Amino acid sequence: MPSDDATAPPPATGDRAGRLPASVRPERYDLRLAPDLATSTFRGAASVTLDVGSPTAELVCNAAELDVSEAWVDLDGRRIDGEIHLDADLEQLRVALPETLPGGTATLHLTFSGVLNDRLRGFYRSTYTADGGGDRAIAVTQFEPTDARRAFPCWDEPEFKAVFGVTLDVAEDLLAISNGPELAREDLGDGRVRIRFADTMPMSTYLVAFVVGPMETTGPVDVDGVPLRIVHRPGQGELAEFALEVGAHALRFFADYYGIAYPGDKVDMVAVPDFAFGAMENLGCVVYRETLLLVDPESATQAELLAVVDVIAHELAHMWFGDLVTMRWWNGIWLNEAFATFMEAKCAAAFRPAWERWMHFGRERSGAFDVDALATTRPIEYPVITPADAEGMFDTLTYQKGSAVVRMLEQYLGEDAFRDGIRRYLQAHQFGNTETGDLWDALEAVTGEPVRAMMDSWIFQGGFPLVTASLDDAGLTLTQQPFRYTEPADAGDGEDPRWHVPVVVRSAGGTERIVLDGPRASLTLPATPTAGAPVVVNAGGHAFYRVSYDAELQAAVLDGLGDLAPLERYAVLDDAHGLTLRGDRRAGDLAATVQRIADVGETDLSVWQLAASSIEVVDRAASEDERPAVSAWVRRLLAPLAARLGDDVDPTDDDRTRALRGLVLGLRGVHGDPDALARATAVFEQQLHRPTEVDAELGAGALKAAAVTADADRFDAMLDRFRHGATPQEQVRYLYAAATVADGDLFSRYLALLETDEVRSQNLAFAYRAALRNPAHDRHAWTAVRDGWERIRARLPFNANHRLVEGITSVTDPALADEIEEFLATHPVPEATTLIAQHVERMRVQVAVHQREAGQVASSLPGG
Known part of the structure; x- marks a missing residue:
């Protein structure tokens, strides 16, 4: 069991140095x-x-x-x-x-x-x-x-x-x-x-x-007595209709879910040109980046539309959970943000069921896994003393891990019981302030489950478990151990942390729930697992743990992939992805899992987005002379899916199918498929001259391929669209795509652009991040960041310093990694110390994969 210190809540206020007296x-x-x-x-x-x-x-x-x-x-x-x-x-x-x-x-x-x-x-x-x-x-x-x-x-x-x-x-x-x-x-x-x-x-x-x-407003929309408006700069009113629709839906959804009327008198959602965050939940006056509020549904991609829905839902969820009931001190900010991130998904799922929002939630959880597997991870909640401590909490662990843990709890308790607990919490504490435990108490009172004991093990210690499943004489044996890419400096100083893991297992005998709160547990299986009835640990795919199966169980799961739910297939690939980064599996094993996903005829967008990330892992693991073999495998892998999707949009396509077509076109083009490159070039040109005739998803995929292979004319056209695009989304889409150009002279021009005031400070760190991720020019990009360090940082918003170097996580060259790590060690960023340490560690994980695998990848590829 974890020590008492591992799961006990930290002091609510920490050291009061710097805090205000409570007597006034x-x-x-x-x-x-x-x-x-x-x-x-x-x-x-x-x-x-x-x-x-x-x-x-x-x-x-x-x-x-x-x-x-x-x-x-x-x-x-x-x-x-x-x-x-x-x-x-x-x-x-x-x-x-x-x-x-x-x-x-x-x-x-x-x-x-x-x-x-x-x-x-x-x-x-x-x-x-x-x-x-x-x-x-x-x-x-x-x-x-x-x-x-x-x-x-x-x-x-x-x-x-x-x-x-x-x-x-x-x-x-x-x-x-x-x-x-x-x-x-x-x-x-x-x-x-x-x-x-x-x-x-x-x-x-x-x-x-x-x-x-000098701004304008739309006319107010009456949402059950609450006037809702969009505030925007002149000339952008036609881009506000979608946000009004989403805002009205969200206000009604949350009033019903929480069982409490909206606590303000009105809602103005304000789009401003420069904003450090995505948006901010000020009561009745919610402020947004323009890209996350003003949008043309006809020219935006599904991902861009979903971002607008998510952020509006997130901020309006806060009107109750955060504004009406507020954390007592900043150590509790995770609960505000994690819960709003969870609720944005529930609201978006109700707004557009066909968008499969919970599949996309799996993608967000993957990002949290990658950070939480680091030695430099942190507990979700920890003592906060200074303003810099508070600013450091606005990260992946607060938002994505926190929301994934909340989702896991909801699925374990049941959605209705969970909602009843939330209502009890809000009604008991409205207009007041709370600690994290107040929510667990409300949920315990409604459900009778030991919620506090379970959740303390997830909130007050960093990391997450690897649940290992094996067959033996006792049946199915489950064990837990921390899943880490690298061991922390104090590893071996005490017992490994353990979690109260709510495991859901499905087998031929049905579904069974068990809380794995010790090192191991056993379940009796009614039959030997087979392809038609594999044992699925993390049934439903909702939990925040990784799973490793023994050889027999793994074979049954892979043979039965086609019968699993999409989110379960996603989890199988995601676990393979993480185990490869950790070194438990080889890059060829990850490629084989991606191939199995393709072979069962996978058509889910989120699964293929994860597959694209896994392809990138395999590609970066390979040596330079192996990369043509990787690209050849990718072209073979995608050919059947591309043929099934076709080149053109079908009137019966849903939004996720259209997005998948664009994703596949971009991947094929980047990996040198001549037909895809020709198609991407034609679509790119058509989008420049007749944009209303081009499907937005197809255009986004074409842009990905066209940007990498751009010549000077195409590069100039991309920068023109960045400067003069019709919507905020189009402008940043072209700005970030231009960072992927392969031509060295054009890349130099891109870095020169970032030195100008044409790129808004709110977008600057993201542009440098994209440049650092360019595999052909990561050293060039790093040199620009290093040499312009103080000058660039002076231009950035207060919360963007860590974003500036986030792209180093793609570096595979050990010498470059050494240089980057040494520079960052001597150029500290106090408000982002932990975040930058995490970027450096993730870079080291990527370098280690490359050093383990280079020279062995090509021979291990499926069909190679």
């Missing part, structure tokens, strides 16, 4: 801000009603990058002036008073000013180029996790919930919105108006929002 709590903020877009500055005033729990002569709150010019306290109508002390390191404002405030109510008045920064955090400036030319500015907020303090002095910790009354003084020709609906408007007589917004419900500072700029 805000109850209400009255804020007035006056942004000046021409000078990129703002002025503000705040009146904060305080509950003083015990006598004090000092008030302490958060402030950063603000000039606080006045601070005084109104105590029973008497003014008490305070002395202002700003601590830049702790990001705190201390107001020293000449007398002691008694317990009770007092009001703190503050006057301050600040700069609309260009780092996409706090109160910042975004710009766009108007149709008639010239840049236009927008003032927008992004406060999570700890940046409200950059817009106004405040108690910037999630537990300090308060009501917010917001007033904005803005130029009369600008649109201004905030969390609540507009209540009143006053002409100030100087070309500005003062707009007062309705009070919010009690909420945390990180959810406050205001947006000011």
Whole structure:
């Protein structure tokens, strides 16, 4: 069993160094801000009603990058002036008073000013180029996790919930919105108006929002009494219809699922040109990147549409789970984000059942497996002390692993029982703050299952188990051990961690559930496994563990692949993929599993997307002179599927079939199939000149092949579409595709483009990531990143530094890997230390695969 320390929750607040005193709590903020877009500055005033729990002569709150010019306290109508002390390191404002405030109510008045920064955090400036030319500015907020303090002095910790009354003084020709609906408007007589917004419900500072700029709104859509609008820059209204449809569906879906009406007065979903995250769940004023809100369904791919659906659903799920009920401290952010990621999938599955959203969820889980198998993984929940600690939680483990663990729990408890537990939790804690255990308590109360004991083993220790299945005299024996690509530095210092693993086994005798909470367990099988009735561990394919079968069981599973559910076939291939990266299986074994998937006539998009990733593993494992053999195998592998799909869209095709056709065309083209290259070239040219005639999926697949083989003319055409594409999705699609070009001179031009302001800071790290993943030019890309390190980082949003080097995970050259690791060791990024260490370790895993396999791959390929 794990030691007590391994599964015990960490302290709720950790060390209070840097934390605010709990004895004074805000109850209400009255804020007035006056942004000046021409000078990129703002002025503000705040009146904060305080509950003083015990006598004090000092008030302490958060402030950063603000000039606080006045601070005084109104105590029973008497003014008490305070002395202002700003601590830049702790990001705190201390107001020293000449007398002691008694317990009770007092009001703190503050006057301050600040700069609309260009780092996409706090109160910042975004710009766009108007149709008639010239840049236009927008003032927008992004406060999570700890940046409200950059817009106004405040108690910037999630537990300090308060009501917010917001007033904005803005130029009369600008649109201004905030969390609540507009209540009143006053002409100030100087070309500005003062707009007062309705009070919010009690909420945390990180959810406050205001947006000011030359923008437009759609007409409101009534969603059972809740007005829903899309806010956008002028000329983009025709791209808002899909988001309105999704938003209306999501609001109704969540109100029904949670059993609680939407907790705000209205929903504005705001598309801004520059945004560091994908979106942000500010109550009633949800802010998005344009690519994740504004879309043309006719020209977008299914993946691009799904991204819009997912992000809208994710943010609106937060209106209840996160906004109405909020974690007490940032150690609990995983639950907010993991649950919203899980709920986005449920909502999307209901919105477009044909999109098979839970299959796509398997793809997200694969990404979490790859991070959680590292020695540098971390527990889902861990103590958070500093703002940098909080920022470090917004990663794959919080979102994807967390949501996969929640999905596993839901499937084990049953969907109805799980939902009832969620309703109980929200109703008990609405308008309040919680710890992770409060949710487990609600689920235990409804189901009677030991949820806390099970989930603590998944939440408070990093990693996940490999469940090994074997046949012996006792029947089916299951064992668990940690699945790791590399051993942690402290390996061998104690017992391996263990999990309470909810295993679902299907065999000829039916389905059986067992919690594997020790090192091993046995099940009696009614019959010997065969191709027609294999033993499937992780039946349904929903769990967060990998499975390794003994030879007899593995043979039965592979022989019976065609009879498994698609998500189960996905899990079989995913396990083979992970075991190959770990070194338990050879690249040829992984290729053989992909071949078996093809041979059973697989047509599921998600399975083939995983197969494409496995093909890349095999390709990167091969030596340079073996790669033609790998490509020849890929062409043979895909030929039957390509013939079955055909070159052109059939009117009966569903969206996932269309996406599969595009995927196959791109893969075949990249691996040198002459027919696919000819087809891709023709589609690419047609898309340039007659885009409405080209199926979006086919066009995306053609772009993948055409980009790799691009000449100067084609490269110029791609950059033109990046600059002038009709939709936000089209622009970034071409930007990232151009990074894959094989020609060295063109790749140099691409890197030169990244040095210019043409590439928005929000997209810059992703463009460098794509460049580093180019197998022909990874060294060239790394040199550009290394030489421009400080300059590039200065341009990036605050949360994007780790994305800049994420592409190193594809490097296979040991010498280059050494150089990269040495550089990153001497150029630390404090807010992304763990994330960058994980990128380096994943790079080392890739290098190790190549060193093990190179020279042996070609002879091991199916049909080779």
